[in-house]
Amino acid sequence: MARNEAVKAFPREIEAVVTVCDGVAECACIGGPDEKTGELFSVFVVKEARSDVTEEQIVAYCRHESMAYKIPRKITFLEELPKSNVGKILRRELRG
Incomplete structure (x- = not known):
């Protein structure tokens, strides 16, 4: 990979790792801007x-299961995730 080539991570990849962690029932990941790395992941x-x-x-x-750039920088615990009537996680509500 060239030095100027961007490394990409997708929220779905991070969710797949976090969900397998013992004690986690479900999770949702959103990205946000970060001055240092370009993008910050919140779970x-x-x-x-x-x-x-x-x-x-x-x-x-x-850290054990993923690359360093895929480690969430902020973790927030909730009682439940906001979902639509059909059960889809409403990420836009998590951004606010």
């Missing part, structure tokens, strides 16, 4: 029942 996580998974555990798992 919204719903824990499994009685799970005590922490932000640090999720980041450690992602």
Whole structure:
């Protein structure tokens, strides 16, 4: 890969890794601007029942399973993800 070639990561890739982490029921990933790296990934996580998974555990798992540029920089825990009537995650509501 050439030095000036951009490295891409997609939210779906990050969600696939985080969802497999013990204690995570479901998650949604959104990208946002970052001055240093170009894009910052934020992950919204719903824990499994009685799970005590922490932000640090999720980041450690992602470090083990992913490339450094695919590690989420911000993790927010929610009781549930906003969804449409058909069950699709409403990412635009997570941006606000």
